[in-house]
Amino acid sequence: MLDGLSQERRDRFFVADGASFVIAKEVRELCVFSPHSVIRDPPFSRIDLVSCRNLLIYFGAEVQGQVIPTFHYALRPDGYLFLGTSENVSQFDNLFDPVDKKHRIFQRRANATPPVWLPAHLPPVHTGRMNTAPNRTSTSGAALRHMVDGHVLDRFAPPHVLVTREGDVVYYSGRTGKYLEAASGAPTRQLVAMTRKGLGLELRTAFRESVESGRSITREGVAVESEDGRVQIISLTVEPLPEGTQGERLYLVVFADQGPVLTREEAVIRAQAAHDGTALHVEKELRDTRERLQSSIEEYETALEELKSSNEELVSVNEELQSSNEELEASKELVASALSAMLQAASAHVIGPCSTVAEALSFIADGSEIDAAILDVDLHGEKSYPVAQALLARRVRFVFATGYGEDGIEGAYRTCPCLQKPVDGNALVKVLLSARPE
Known part of the structure; x- marks a missing residue:
């Protein structure tokens, strides 16, 4: 472990102890354990x-x-x-x-x-024999109120959880096991994933409505089924809390029991009596289902429209890029054609435009007289050397590079300083005219 330390640091901060080292005393005294x-x-x-x-x-x-x-x-x-x-x-x-x-x-x-x-001021932890001596009654008002509030909250407050906007649980109260259970698979803090049978759909709907509207949402008569088949009717409330200093809004989800735990048959009879018969209960469920379905359809259509808009933008950008590329190719061909025409008009012996290294070497190797060469060849790096040597051997002094070959031909100029590069096609024509014998 000390391989990365210099000998000076070893001598300063460590002391040899047989085959190992220990921290020096003056370093250990800096820490209190x-x-x-x-x-x-x-x-x-x-x-x-x-x-x-x-x-x-x-x-x-x-x-x-x-x-x-x-x-x-x-x-x-x-x-x-x-x-x-x-x-x-x-x-x-x-x-x-x-x-x-x-x-x-x-x-x-x-x-x-x-x-x-x-x-x-904390309540004592009773271990062994209890202290029978009377406690001092100098408890402050704030501490006393805190003790009473905690007792009332533990004894009489309904079970509740605190969740984020995304539905992740950040706090559990006591006695929530009747409504929540650990989901199978990987551990999760998602509240909806931990709900017991009968509670998930109502909780998901109420929570989403509270997040979207910013209001407290209550669902009455929600039936929660336990593992033994018994049913507990509860009131479900989702209430947004004021935003804290962290800027993140939290939501309080409260589970309030309505009456004792019922058997399945008792739950059905109570539900029928509370909703004036099975027909009204089914109609309510059907109406809620239609509302949830309509909400899902609207969300799907919105997402589909956004996807379609993004696709149209992508197609438009692709068309613009293709158009720009075609314009660039046309401009390059136009420059090469115009230059060739001007050189031919000047009765100069010209080769090109050449689009490959092999084509350029083939033209240069021809025995005819050459006044100028038009190159549109990828001459980056070592590709420029054979072309430059061939131009030098034929005493071609004027070379015009178009397109991307213009950067690569710089290598040929550095290799063969005798080559001269005109500014443009007109300048090349003027140079050739002035160089021709009368």
Whole structure:
């Protein structure tokens, strides 16, 4: 492990211990290692960084509600909290600002004052013999109210979960097992995927309506079937919460039981009585199904129109590109033809235009007199050398390169400095006329 360290660093920070090395004493003294309970021990203060990864997931909601404010107390202003990938402080977004949501790094808000129970005020953990001495009654008003609120919430509040706009669960209350169960396959936090039989369709519809409208949506008389075949009639509510400091809206999903658990036969009789007979119940289900079908059709048509529009844009861009390419080819052919015509009018001996290296070499090897050469050849790199040597051997002094060959012919000019490159076709014609004997 020390192969990458220099000898100077080894001597400075490590001490040999037989066949191995140990950290030097002065380095170990910089770190303090000690057991510390975040629940019962008094917190530290003015800490720059608290790293608590994959611990909160083993705590219940009540203990999390005590530990996270304690972290806020222990950090200095603008200190950092580093949690595990499955942990969050969404319940206490008034205490921390997110720095990196993906890696769960948060920064302490200096102006926030949490209603925190410090460990000295936490309910004692009863282990062994109970302390019969009377507790001091100096509990503050905020702590007392927090204790009463927590007790009422645990005992009388209906089961509920907190989800994001995408339907991912970020918080569970107690007693949600009657309505949710772990889905088979890979672990997931999708709320709809974890619903029990009879609840998924109603929950999906109500949740989507609440997300789109921004209003609280309630579904009455929803039947949830348990594993033993019994049925629980519930009231399902999806309510959007105000946006927090993180800018992400959360949704509270509440499951409220309506009456005792029923057998399947009792559930059917109750449903018939509540909806004035089977006909009204079927009509309601049919109407809801039609509405959901119409909504799905509209979403499909919208997506189809967007796809069609994107395809039309792609076809248009392709046609424009093809048109530009044809114009470029036509322009190149026109330049070569015009130049050849001008040179022929000047009674000059011209070869070309040549489109390949083999064709150019064939023309140059011909025994006829050559005044100029028109090349439209890919002469990049080493391809330019044989053509340049052949031009030099035939004493061809004027070369005109068109198209992409114009860049490659520069290699021929560097190889054979005796070659001269005219500015354009007219200049080439003038040079040839002036060079011809009278």
